[in-house]
Amino acid sequence: MGGTSLQFLLTLVLLFLCMKPTTANYLGLADTHLGCKEHERQALLKIKQDLIDDDRHLSSWSSDQDCCTWSRVTCSNQTGHVIMLNLQGVGSGKLNPSLIELKYLTDLDVSYNDFHQSQIPEFIASFSNVTSLDLSGANFGRNIPFQLGNLSNLQYLNLGGNNFNKPENIEWLSLLSSLEILYMDDINLSKVNNWLHVVNKLPYLTYVHLDSCNLPNIFSVPLVNSSTSLDVLDLSSNNLTSSSSVLEWLFNSNTSVVELYLFENQFQGLIPIAFSKINTLAELGLDSNEFEGEIPKAFGGMCNLKTLSLPLNHLSGQLGFIHNSTHCANHSLEFLDLGQNQIMGSLPDLTTFPSLTFLDLSQNRLNGTIPESLGKLSNLESLYLQGNSLEGVISDAHFSKLTKLKHLYLSNNLLNFNFSSDWVPPFQLNEINLRFCQLGPRFPKWLQTQKNYYWLDISNSAISDSLSNFNLVFPPQLGYMNLSYNQISGQIPNLSLEFTFPPIVDLSSNKLEGRIPQFLFESGYLDLSKNLLSGPISSLCEVQNGKLNILDLSNNQLSRPIPDSCLMHFEGLLILNLANNHFHGKIPSSVGFLHEIVTLDLGNNNFSGKLPSSLKNCTKLVFFNLKQNDLSGQIPMWLGISHPNLVVLILRSNHFYGAIPTHICHLAHLQILDLALNQISGSMPKCLNNLTALTQKVSPNATISHSHETQVSDNTLFDMSYDDRMFFMWKGKEHEYKNILGLLKSIDLSSNNLTGRIPREIVELVGLVSLNLSRNRLTGQITSEIDMLQSLDALDLSQNQLSGGIPSSLSHIDRLSVLDLSNNNFSGKIPTSPHLDTFKATSYEGNPNLCGVPLPKKCSGEEIAQNPAMNRSREHAGRQDEKEGLISIGFYVSVALGFIAGFWGVVGTLVLNMSLRVAFFRFLNNFKDRLYVAISVNLARVQRQLQN
Structure with a gap:
């Protein structure tokens, strides 16, 4: 019996070995080491030669190895032929025609390369076995080859994110009878009126992504019932309107859409109730449209709806659909985003949605209190209620069962946090945003329990405590921390840690003191301005491989010279603001290593010596302020040559001497030029009319702002922005300008030793808002064309040696509100007009030969002898x-x-x-x-x- 059983077993094994390879493979008995075909290996090596692979993604491709073992290559276990080739993100170059040798390919991915807008090779259409083809983001151009219609086995096609010409015909798509998933994002289909007709011809199509395709609103083909059964339809960012045939087709077709995305279009009016009739709908995205009115109450009966996303519309009214929700809808809804609308009323009881994980009602017009029942949403992970008018007390009960909460945004409301002193939250937050909430005066102890956050904003939260009473946590994963505009005192702890990503740290406008610890300089954005910090900044100089982009230490008590090599590790620094401190010594020559810098503000310190010539390397400077220092020497000519992007140049209150270099006139973008209170001599340059920005009345932006994108977590990019600000003398007083700095167009050359005439060319600067040439030795007359300066608000020519009459054209400058012509040699009668008559005598005094109103000195012929009898007669009359x-x-x-x-x-x-x-x-x-x-x-x- 045993021999018979053994014989039977051997026979069975032989039988299996003789089976088809597919069956043997299923049982694990196939030969998995067939090795690739020689001609296919040679083809792959030729393909590699035509690709620029700087990051060595294809380093394993070697002529002496089996190509089936190479990375990104998959071979058939049965035949040894290459069946899958993944060249995604290799680099750039071109596709070698040897690719056609891989005749058994079923999956080809060449996405996210740079093929320099070359056309898709037509030979790709010869891969008759291919089922998946990804050509997205590969910078292909020209026309889409219609031969792609030959790929009758294709199930997945992605052509998105390329630079094709506008196709006029996509009928070839209808030949792809097996197609299930189609991506054509970012392809301009504005000339294809029958795109919907083509889509309808594909019986197995389940996913359609036509994002940002400029789809036409009205179609030239009749709207027939679809033969497809779509699961996902994405028509976002197409400028579709409510008159579009898309909605009519959608509501009247036989499609059973599960996911529908129509965001960033131009749909207007009320949200169609017909959406609620798509019973299969699980995700509905209507973000960034122009829908108005209330959310249809019928939405409360959509039993399969899990995601409802309607932010950035004009929705108003109250949240009536929530009260109208049926039992099944209550349990289905998981994601609700109604942010940035105009929804009013109080916050309803949301415990009717126990499955809710994401809730965004931010930036609406909600008022009243936050119900404590919110704390019962045990599945809630993200809560965004910022930017409303919510008020009242927030207590432990509001968070009692929120064990899964990760994102908490309650900022810009009128909320008062009042927790018991020993309360320990049931959650560990990733993002905390409580700006403008009442958290103080003491640091909230519950915050000390949070160890996992990467985002913390408790600015303007009325905290007046000392850091010694708060175990301030700087977790390694920190991406953003903002404690600004409080009254926090004490010293910043000197910690030894490394950040995963260079964080954004804003501790400005507090009462922090002591030295700055080195670890903070490992940030990407660091703002410690308006504190009481003191001592040297030697810890900055000790940073190696600095990743700082923005550094603002202004308005502190920092002192000592800055070592000459201190800045050499900060090649990526964009903003450096050290203004209003007590630094002295020379400006370090290592400033020349800041090749990317756009704002350099060293004003109101005690820097001395000449400007370092290495500043010539800072060619991207936009804002340059050195006012109120002890700098000396001539204004270098390279200042007007090496910095073509300068908008603000302030050298005020130093000891610069010599003539104004004519190279200053090369600064076409300059809007603010302040050289006042120096020892500058010579005449004013006649070429000032080359300052193009001042010859235009319109300012491009109200702010002079700089932005830089940085990564603050594994999946979050943040756009850092910084607005330049400065203190500026206006009407005799110093004001801080920030939000309107870009509107200010000014030239101030006052308190120098300038001689000669005011060049006539200055009247071509029609955008000037302020012109101050006072306290010089200028001579000559005011040009009669002065009224060309129609934007002028302030004009100060006082304390010069100007002569002649005051031109009557001055009265034509309607905006003029500050005028000072005092202490010159003007003569004659002051022109009269309703405008000029409003200025006081101080605007004209100190000119002995001037007469007329408002001066007490009358001009000849103005004094008429009075006859007493006539006076009595007039009094009687x-x-x-x-x-x-x-x-x-x-x-x-x-x-x-x-x-x-x-x-x-x-x-x-x-x-x-x-x-x-x-x-x-x-x-x-x-x-x-x-x-x-x-x-x-x-x-x-x-x-x-x-x-x-």
Whole structure:
């Protein structure tokens, strides 16, 4: 019996070995070491030769190895033929025609390479066995070859993210009868009116992604019922409107869509109730459209809906659909995003959605308190309620069962946090944003229990505690920390740690003191401004391989010289602001290593010596401020050559001497030039009209802002932004400008030793808002073309040696609210106009030969001898007029002058509000004409009565 059994077993084994290879492979008996075919290996090596593989993704491809063992190559276990080739993200180059030798390919991926906008090779259409073809993001160009329609076995096709010409015909797609998944994102299909008709011809199509395709709104083909059974339809970012045939097709077809994405289009009006009739719908994305009104209450009965995403619309009303939700809908909904709308009312009881994991109602108009029932949503992971008008007390009960909570955003509300002192949260948060919430005056102890966060914002939260009372956690995974605008005191602990990613750290506007620990300089963005920090910054100099992009240490008490080599490790630094400290010594020459720097602010320190020539290497500078230091020497010519992007140049209050180099005129983008309070001599350059930005009335931006994208976690990129700011002398007072700095266009050359005439070319700077040439030795006259400076708000030419008459054209500058021509040699009569008459005598005093209003000195011919008898006669006539209900001449004149002076007082407050001031002066010009007419009529009437 045993021999018979053994014989039977051997027979069975032989039988299996004789089976088809596919069966043997299933049982694990196939030969898995057949080795690749020689001609296919040679083809692969030729393909490698035409690819630039800088990162050595194909390093295993060697002529003396079996190609089936190479990375990114998969061979058939039965035949040894190459069946899968993955060249995703290798690099650049071209596809070698030897690729056609791989005739048994079923899966080809060449995505995310750079093929320099070459056309897709037509030989790809010869792979009759291919079922998956990914050509996305490979920088292919020209026309899409219609021969791709020959790939009758193709199930997956991705052509998205390339640079093809606008196709006029995509009928070849209808030949792909086996196609299930189609991606054509970012292909311009604006000329293809029958795209929907083509899609309808594909019976097995389940996934369609036509994101950012410029799809036409109206189609030239009749809307027939679809023969497809779509699971996913993505038509986002196509500028589709409510009149589009897409919605009509969608609502009337036989499709059973599970995921529908229509965000970033232009759909308007009410959200169609018909969406709720798509019973299979599980995900609906209508973000960034123009829908308005309330969310249809019928949405509360969608039993399969898991995701409802409607942010960035114009939705209003209250959340009625929540109260209308059926039992099945309550348990299905997991993701609800209604952020950035205009939804009003109180926050409803959301415990009706026990499956909810994501809730975003941020930046709406919700008011009232947050119900404690929110704390019962045990599945909730993300809660975004920031930017509303919610108020009241937040207690332990609001978080009682939120064990899965990871993201908490409650900022910009009127919430007062009041937890028991020993409360330990049931969660470990990744993101904490409680800006403008009332957390203080003490540090919240519960925050010390959070060890896993990478995002923390508790700025403006009324904390006035010392760091010694708070175990401030800087976790290694920290990406963003903002504790600014509190009253936090004490010293920053000196920790020894390394960050996973260079974090953004903002501890500004507090009362921190002591030295800056070295580990903070490992940040990507560090703002410690407006504190009480002191001592040297030697810890900055000890940083190796610095990753800092933005560093602001301004408005502290930092001192000592900066070592000459201190900045050499910060090649990527974009912003360096050390203003308003006590640094002294020379500007370190290592500043020349900051090749990417756009803002360098060293103002209000005690730096001395000449400007280091290495500054020539900082060619991307936009904002350059060195005011109020002890710097000396001539203004270097390279300042106007090496920094073509300069918008702000401030050398005020130093000891620079010599002439203004004409190379300054090369700065076409310059909007603020301040060389005041130096020892600059010579004449003003005539080429100032080459400052192109000042010859234009319009400013491109209100702020001078810089942004830089940085990674703050494994899956989060954050756009860091920094707005330049500066203190600027305006109308005799120093003001800090930030949000409107970009609107300020100014030249200040005051308090120097400039001589000669004011060049006529300066009137071509029609965008100038402020011009200050005071306290120099300028001579000559004011040009009669001064009225070309229609944007001028402040003009100061005082304390010079200017002569001649004051041109009447000065009165044509309607915006002028500050004028100082005092202490010159002007002569003649001051021009009269409703505008100039509003300025006080101080604007003209110190000019002995000037006369007229508002100076007490009358001009020749203005003093008329008064006859006492005539005066008595006029007094009698005046009294008679009053009896008859008439008003005197003096009354009308007083009314006119009082009105104009009063309104010009209002104008004095409108310094930089351009549009408001323009509208005002247009009104004033029209009104003053009517006022003159009224006064003239009444004067004539009074005079006639006096003569009678």
